Amino acid sequence: MRQKTRKTITFISFILFPVTMNFFSPYVSIDGAISGVITGSVIVFFIMFLSGIIFGRSWCSYVCPMATLSEISENINSKNPNVKKLTTIRYTIFGVWFSVLVSGFILAGGINGFDPLRLTKNFVSVDMPIKYITYYLVLGLFFILSVALGKRGACHSVCWMSPFLVAGFEVSKLLKIPHLRITSDKSKCISCHRCDKECPMSIEVEKSALRGIISTSNCILCGKCIDVCPKNVLGYAFTKKTK
Ligand code: SF4
Ligand code: SF4
Ligand code: SF4
Incomplete structure (x- = not known):
C-alpha cells in the first residue's frame, strides 16, 4: 500500500x-x-x-x-x-x-x-x-x-x-535535530539480504540494519526495504541518532 x-x-x-x-x-x-x-x-x-x-x-x-x-x-x-x-x-x-x-x-x-x-x-x-x-x-x-x-x-x-x-x-545531523530515518531492531535480522536487493540507491541495507540505523545521505527513505523485510526489522523513526 x-x-x-x-x-x-x-x-x-x-x-x-x-x-x-x-x-x-x-x-x-x-x-x-x-x-x-x-x-x-x-x-x-x-x-x-x-x-x-x-x-x-x-x-x-x-x-x-x-x-x-x-x-x-x-x-x-x-x-x-x-x-x-x-x-x-x-x-x-x-x-x-x-x-x-x-x-x-x-x-x-x-x-x-x-x-x-x-x-x-x-x-x-x-x-x-x-x-x-x-x-x-x-x-x-x-x-x-x-x-x-x-x-x-x-x-x-x-x-x-x-x-x-x-x-x-547533514545540518540536521550536525545540530542533532530529530529527523526522519530508517532505524532497525537488529536482534530480529536473519541476514536474508532482501533489503539489499530491493534498495534503489544501492545501499548495503543489511549492514546498516545491524548497526541500528541507515546513516548514509544516499537513503531516499522510500521504505522499500521496510516493506520487503520478512521480519519487520526496519521502520521509519524521527530521531537525532546519527550512528
Ligand atoms: S531530486 Fe532526488 S529523485 Fe530527483 S533527480 Fe535528484 S536525486 Fe533523483
Ligand atoms: S529506504 Fe529506500 S533508499 Fe533507504 S535504505 Fe531503504 S530501500 Fe534503500
Ligand atoms: S530484509 Fe530484514 S531480515 Fe533480511 S537482511 Fe534485511 S533487515 Fe535483515
Whole structure:
C-alpha cells in the first residue's frame, strides 16, 4: 500500500512536469542570478534544503518528478552502479553550477528582487512548442543515464538538486535535530539480504540494519526495504541518532 501511494504521488508529479519544470531549472536560476533576482527555482531549492533538515531525502522518493522515470528504467537495468564514482561527478557538476549561480548574484551586486514566475509568465513552464525541446532533453537525459548506468544512475551522476537535500540532512545531523530515518531492531535480522536487493540507491541495507540505523545521505527513505523485510526489522523513526 505504501509503495502504491508513493508511486501514485510521484507519477502525478511526473505528469505535472511540463507545468513545474522551470521551478527545478538550473538555467532559470542562473538567468535570474545575473540580474540579482531570486527565481521560483531558487525558492524551490531552498525549500528542498529545509525539507532535508526534517525529512532527509524523502523528496527523492515522494515528490521528485524524476522518481517515476528512475523506477521505470530500473525495470530495464537493475544493476547497482558505481555510486562513489558517480557521486564525484555529481558534486563536480553541482560545484560548477553553484559557483556560476553565486557569481551571478555577486556580479549583479546582490539580491535586487524576487520573480518566482521568471520565464514562466503563464504559470506553465512548457508554454510554447519550442520549450518541449528542453522538456524532452531533460527526460531523455535522466532516462538514458539511468538505463545506461544502472539503478538511479542519473540521480547519482547529474542531479543538481539533491545536494540541497543532502545539505539539509547533514545540518540536521550536525545540530542533532530529530529527523526522519530508517532505524532497525537488529536482534530480529536473519541476514536474508532482501533489503539489499530491493534498495534503489544501492545501499548495503543489511549492514546498516545491524548497526541500528541507515546513516548514509544516499537513503531516499522510500521504505522499500521496510516493506520487503520478512521480519519487520526496519521502520521509519524521527530521531537525532546519527550512528
Ligand atoms: S536525486 Fe535528484 S533527480 Fe533523483 S529523485 Fe532526488 S531530486 Fe530527483
Ligand atoms: S535504505 Fe531503504 S529506504 Fe533507504 S533508499 Fe534503500 S530501500 Fe529506500
Ligand atoms: S530484509 Fe530484514 S531480515 Fe533480511 S537482511 Fe534485511 S533487515 Fe535483515
